[in-house]
Amino acid sequence: MTETFSQSCSSLFLKICESTLGILAILTSFTFILNFVPASFLHKYGHYFHPLLIGIVIIAILGGLVYAHLWHEKENAGAVNSGIRHAVLQGVIRYWLAYSISVYGFAKILKTQLQSPEFNLDIPLGELSGFALTWYYFGYSYTLAVILALFQVGGSILLLFRRTTLIGVMVLLPVMVNIVLINMFYQIAAGAFFNSVIYTISLTFLLLLDFQKLKTAFWDLVEKLPRVSDKSGLLKNALRVVVIAAAFCTIQYYVVTAKTDTVLKGTWKVEKLIKNNHPLGPVAWLTDSKAWNKVYFAGWNGCAFSPNPYRYKADESLTGSYEFDSLKNNIRFVHPSPSYADKRMDTLVISVRNRTPKSMQLHFVMNHDTIEMQLARLR
Known part of the structure; x- marks a missing residue:
């Protein structure tokens, strides 16, 4: 074991990676002081933060290359104890990761992370940024936030001991990969994305140290159970393919057979509503629940007629499922009956006229009321 480790220590590439990450850890540690400066300072000088991160990365790479080259030459000359240097640098990386990642864990527990500002709650869902959506989603359940925090803090504690470093890495790496993907595709702040990437790279480095x-x-290691297969293994390989193919075919069958509307799907504004030959005014919805202002066609998620022009609430709206027949130009709308106690469903046939990609007219009779609606597509 000792011989194997000393051979791996002679690798110049290992020294470059280790030195670069070690310098990166030391330099980024100085940025932690930003957690304690006044918010006014960050607002005034925050635009320098991105160039600072880029500068840190460049210095770490150049410093790592130079230090590793000098170290490698001294090792070849027998003038340096590489084992101690590896231990120190890996220790720096482990302790830096433990502090950095556990900070995020305690932030979740102490509710300084994943807390949405109150004004975000009054922004329409479709207008929220990826960052706001992510923060509200993960912050919705404090229990989930604590569970994530326990993985981060627990894995960080394991990094502090050489004997449990590998276990700590295996606990933290899936968490950090997930965070990197969220930060990337939900447009989380650049600083958070930078941190998640370098933490993931550093954890991957520690993982690969124990590749053997x-x-x-x-x-x-070979499983000791007896083989249940033909000698060639063709039957078992075929079964493996069948299992995955069956999973795909299950969903594909649903996609093909489900009657999914793609023509009407979207949000429509009611530009004109006529009930029993009497046009309804723009504020009629305040007293008449059938004075709809928006119609939502959402494919297999159903359909909703909403009276409120500003926001949607299910208990105010007429909701149900629907099927659109493009040949007959009609909609078969299935919805709960007005008497909810009997739990029956009513079917309403809606005639679609003058349909274009941006507008259409709906005509139907509901509870002895003749309804005519002029719709314009919003999205």
């Missing part, structure tokens, strides 16, 4: 252990544990 992982290969032995997950690849080389």
